[in-house]
Amino acid sequence: MSTLLQGKQFYINGAWVNPQQGKDFEVIDPSTEKPFAVIALGNEADVNNAVAAAKAAFPAWAATNPKERLAYVEKILAIYKKRFNEMAETMSREVGCALDMSLEAQTASGQYHIENFIHAFKNFEFVQPLVTKDSGGRLKYDSMGVVGLITPWNWPMNQITLKVIPALLAGCTMILKPSEITPMSALLWSEFMHEAGLPAGVYNLINGEGATVGTALSGHKDVEMISFTGSTRAGRLITQNAAETMKRVVLELGGKGANIIFADADEAAVERGLLHCYNNSGQNCEAPSRMLVERSYYEKAISIAKQVAENVKLGKPLEKGDHFGPVVSQIQYDKIQALIQSGIDQGARLVCGGTGKPQGFETGYYVRPTVFADVTPQMRIFREEIFGPVLSIIPFDTEDQAIALANDTDYGLTNYVQTQNPERARRVASALRSGMVEINGNGLPAGCFFGGVKHSGRAREGGLWGIEEYLDTKAICGWE
Known part of the structure; x- marks a missing residue:
């Protein structure tokens, strides 16, 4: 058997690190039914490390000038364009889609969302009039805090960019848990994030299964929000697990159009x-x-x-x-x-x-x-x-x-x-x-949200709606 691609490290606190007790997991090429890569699956200890890094990084990142956060995202976009073909080949191999489809849709969707968030954010005001301009009050948007981002296997970059980019712009720090079935694109994406020079702890990645890493994230007391895309069954379990800590849960689930x-x-x-x-x-x-x-x-x-x-x-x-x-x-x-x-x-x-x-x-x-x-x-x-x-x-x-x-x-x-x-x-x-x-x-x-109602969840991902998902609102009276 040919040598498997290795992806056994996680990205935590600005560096590639070994898992605490990583369990090997083979990534299967769906066209051959054979493994082409091997990753490590994390556990609760890895989640605790990543959350601690994100929590420590949050105050400084939330306090950065929005224009500085925008500059980081523009740098990520430039890197994404430079390594576009590499990402397309990676997703074709792990998802199984034709290379043209990966180039024109799978990978292109990631670039599309980054560009749309940049456009939307340039017109976003973190302090706005409350009720009316002359009311003397202001509506202030505050960064949510540490957020957990759980993404599916069917559109890896589409969903990763729909979560990571607005979270960054909103001033949140984060832990990304991609699907363990299609993890190689997320590892490559993490290389982009590292190359962009984000402050340590702002962005973190852990591979793992939903029952372990996903559960540890959704129930963690220091995670203020979970954004999940996947099955309705899993979304229900995440909501139940998150209830104890009263965090915001944003779900984009199944459909039957x-x-x-x-x-x-x-x-x-x-x-x-x-x-x-x-x-x-x-x-x-x-x-x-x-x-x-x-x-x-x-x-x-x-x-x-x-x-x-x-x-x-x-x-x-x-x-x-x-x-x-x-x-x-x-x-x-x-x-x-x-x-x-x-x-x-x-x-x-x-x-x-x-x-x-x-x-x-x-x-x-x-x-x-x-x-x-x-x-x-x-x-x-x-x-x-x-x-x-x-x-x-x-x-x-x-x-x-x-x-x-x-x-x-x-x-x-x-x-x-x-x-x-x-x-x-x-x-x-x-x-x-x-x-x-x-x-x-x-x-x-362009700039519209993506999201549903009923058992499809009520996420609103994309455009201004997508940025607001990662912000708390605060009413301040007597501003003037």
């Missing part, structure tokens, strides 16, 4: 929706995995979806091209297979795909691009987040029925509406229970 396609939708609506569902091999919390189609267009939509799905290309992660790669792990693959089988067992019409490996991709965690029709709300594939390239198509007869079907979920992250009737589009979008709604393929603009 509905894509409502009316009969007057544009010709590309079905193809656009299916490819969005399959993006990143379906491993997106905002995936439009439930396609609700007006009855008169239903069979036509199924035909289009079948043709598009059958033409989806699969390929190796480090190869260039517009193909999709494997899903990230054996656990993820097995979960998707079980849900596809449940769709078959519960009577959904299997349009294409199904269980098992695609032909020619017997090695690697590759999933057959799958489309189901005639899905009903009682089925698991309607209700559960699949996190794979599986689309469920459901008919509807009226606008009210479409809204009711879309809202019939515990989740509430992103929904989608396709119609050429502007009034109907606005009416339906307003009635949907989700943090975000996209109409006719229009994505979120």
Whole structure:
């Protein structure tokens, strides 16, 4: 076996250090099912060291001039651009996405968020009028303190930049715990942070499992806030564990997005929706995995979806091209297979795909691009987040029925509406229970937040909202 990449150190108090009692953990290449790197998993003692470093660094960092913090972030951006391709190759290898996708989306999203936070922060005032300009009072924003940042494996740099950068700008010190499944990009990111010359203790990184490092972070008395992106199940456990210390808990969790396609939708609506569902091999919390189609267009939509799905290309992660790669792990693959089988067992019409490996991709965690029709709300594939390239198509007869079907979920992250009737589009979008709604393929603009409602959590990551997540507000009367 070839030599494994080594990533056994943590970044604590401005230096690379050995863990207290590090347990080796192999990082798997999802296209080969073989390890390509090995990291160390930390424990509570490592968390205590990192929190102590962050706590000691907090007073001086919070007191820095905001322009100085901005200058550090601008330096991080310059380093990120310089090592952009290196980051893209790292994420392709650990996540399994095609290199072009890593370059154009995975890695590009990190640069995009850093740039948007810089733009938003330049117009941010830490002291603002309270109620009115002449009230004599002021609203002051205070840095939250030491924050714990827990990020997922599906979009490593997207989520790391959405948490680390606003925390830095807000004047917080932090401990990052990335997913142990995709840790190499976070270790590389930590090199960027070190190169930027941040004061010791401001930024710290520990690798570890959620049950140990995550639990120690979320329950630590000196951590004022936890920002977590991941499963709803884990988010619930984090909230319960954090309750004893009364810290702020910010959650960005799962989704089960509905894509409502009316009969007057544009010709590309079905193809656009299916490819969005399959993006990143379906491993997106905002995936439009439930396609609700007006009855008169239903069979036509199924035909289009079948043709598009059958033409989806699969390929190796480090190869260039517009193909999709494997899903990230054996656990993820097995979960998707079980849900596809449940769709078959519960009577959904299997349009294409199904269980098992695609032909020619017997090695690697590759999933057959799958489309189901005639899905009903009682089925698991309607209700559960699949996190794979599986689309469920459901008919509807009226606008009210479409809204009711879309809202019939515990989740509430992103929904989608396709119609050429502007009034109907606005009416339906307003009635949907989700943090975000996209109409006719229009994505979120730069500076917008990302976040949901209900079991999708209520985080607001990105732009000014994202910075304010890391700040406490203080009302001061008699300022003048």
